[in-house]
Amino acid sequence: MTTLEITRPDDWHVHLRDGAALADTAPAMARYFGRAIIMPNLVPPVMNASQALDYKARINAAQADSPRQFEPLMVLYLTDNTTAEDIRAAKQAGVVACKLYPAGATTNSDSGVTDIKKLYPVLQAMQEQGILLLVHGEVTDSHIDIFDREQAFIERTLQPLVSDLPNLKVVLEHITTKDAVEFVSNNPGNVAATITAHHLLYNRNHMLAGGIRPHYYCLPILKRNIHQQALIAAATSGNPQFFLGTDSAPHIQGNKETSCGCAGCYTAYAAIELYAEAFEQAGALDKLEAFASHFGPDFYGLPRNSDTITLSKSPWQVPAQLSLGGQPLIPLCAGETLQWQVKPKLA
Numbered sequence: 001m002t003t004l005e006i007t008r009p010d011d012w013h014v015h016l017r018d019g020a021a022l023a024d025t026a027p028a029m030a031r032y033f034g035r036a037i038i039m040p041n042l043v044p045p046v047m048n049a050s051q052a053l054d055y056k057a058r059i060n061a062a063q064a065d066s067p068r069q070f071e072p073l074m075v076l077y078l079t080d081n082t083t084a085e086d087i088r089a090a091k092q093a094g095v096v097a098c099k100l101y102p103a104g105a106t107t108n109s110d111s112g113v114t115d116i117k118k119l120y121p122v123l124q125a126m127q128e129q130g131i132l133l134l135v136h137g138e139v140t141d142s143h144i145d146i147f148d149r150e151q152a153f154i155e156r157t158l159q160p161l162v163s164d165l166p167n168l169k170v171v172l173e174h175i176t177t178k179d180a181v182e183f184v185s186n187n188p189g190n191v192a193a194t195i196t197a198h199h200l201l202y203n204r205n206h207m208l209a210g211g212i213r214p215h216y217y218c219l220p221i222l223k224r225n226i227h228q229q230a231l232i233a234a235a236t237s238g239n240p241q242f243f244l245g246t247d248s249a250p251h252i253q254g255n256k257e258t259s260c261g262c263a264g265c266y267t268a269y270a271a272i273e274l275y276a277e278a279f280e281q282a283g284a285l286d287k288l289e290a291f292a293s294h295f296g297p298d299f300y301g302l303p304r305n306s307d308t309i310t311l312s313k314s315p316w317q318v319p320a321q322l323s324l325g326g327q328p329l330i331p332l333c334a335g336e337t338l339q340w341q342v343k344p345k346l347a
């Protein structure tokens with residue numbers, strides 16, 4: 001196969017950052033994504049409807065000069081102080097989801113939730129209003145091994161939560177384990193998961209064997225090969241509970257290549273191209289379209305995009321360095337050759 005035409009994809013989990021960074025991250029998304037779920041972990045976070053609307057306006061301003069535009073879908077960051085009233089106001093403002101970050105779990109999660117039980121009235125309001133719950137699924141206890149934190153979160157927090165709120169739509173974001181695949185598959189259709197391209201392409205050996213490679217470091221951390229295989233099987237299974245979310249999470253070079261580097265991989269520059277790489281390696285290119293373009297909008301209750309993009313098999317070299325708000329940014333796969341690219345479509 002040398003060309004592949006698919007329904008225009010959406011990204012159900014991306015970090016665009018703010019300020020000068022938007023001049024790079026927003027146009028990258030506008031290249032071919034229809035919509036994108038915009039993560040709210042700014043400093044300070046996006047915590048209410050008016051902050052979400054302001055952030056959306058900044059994103060749209062940053063893509064105004066792009067040849068085409070994508071639609072940002074806004075998300076609130078849940079804190080211990082979020083109220084049911086915040087949820088109703090968010091619904092009015094067009095916010096589609098709220099994000100649960102266990103406090104301290106990942107980048108900019110210090111304002112996250114400390115006790116999920118206290119948040120149940122808010123989750124009830126979300127269930128009533130049809131607002132989705134998006135979850136960074138890791139426990140934060142220092143005595144739990146970093147490689148076990150997703151599994152522990154599922155057992156301790158997520159399974160009870162989905163049992164208590166059976167009508168809440170829940171997305172376990174950026175899953176990294178066989179346990180997460182099993183949890184989602186064993187739950188009804190109101191529970192889903194996003195899978196990143198990097199968790200399909202890599203396991204922890206890529207990050208740690210033969211030298212430590214900070215650009216593979218993200219959270220939840222890359223796991224062993226058996227988990228990677230389970231993710232590939234889930235993404236290519238045709239089960240609509242698994243869909244595309246890049247978790248493209250840029251950090252400038254200096255904050256990655258340092259003694260205590262930030263978590264996050266930058267993939268938005270070639271998102272669908274990286275997924276195509278992973279699906280082709282799995283012999284499942286025919287499953288890419290549904291994963292990238294159908295199951296996400298179906299789960300969110302939104303229409304699928306009505307136009308298409310075309311990928312062509314034509315090897316190209318990823319630049320060694322990109323820019324994030326005028327500072328050096330090392331993309332995932334810097335300097336490597338990728339097989340697929342998206343043809344510019346004539347208007």
Ligand SMILES: NC(=O)N[C@@H](CC(=O)O)C(=O)O
Pocket residue numbers: 015041106107108136217218219220247249250263264265
């Ligand atoms: N995935 C990451 O490693 N980092 C994300 C945060 C997140 O999605 O957990 C970021 O904002 O940098």
Ligand SMILES: [Zn+2]
Pocket residue numbers: 106136173174219220
């Ligand atoms: Zn996360």
Ligand SMILES: [Zn+2]
Pocket residue numbers: 013014015039174247249
């Ligand atoms: Zn993320």
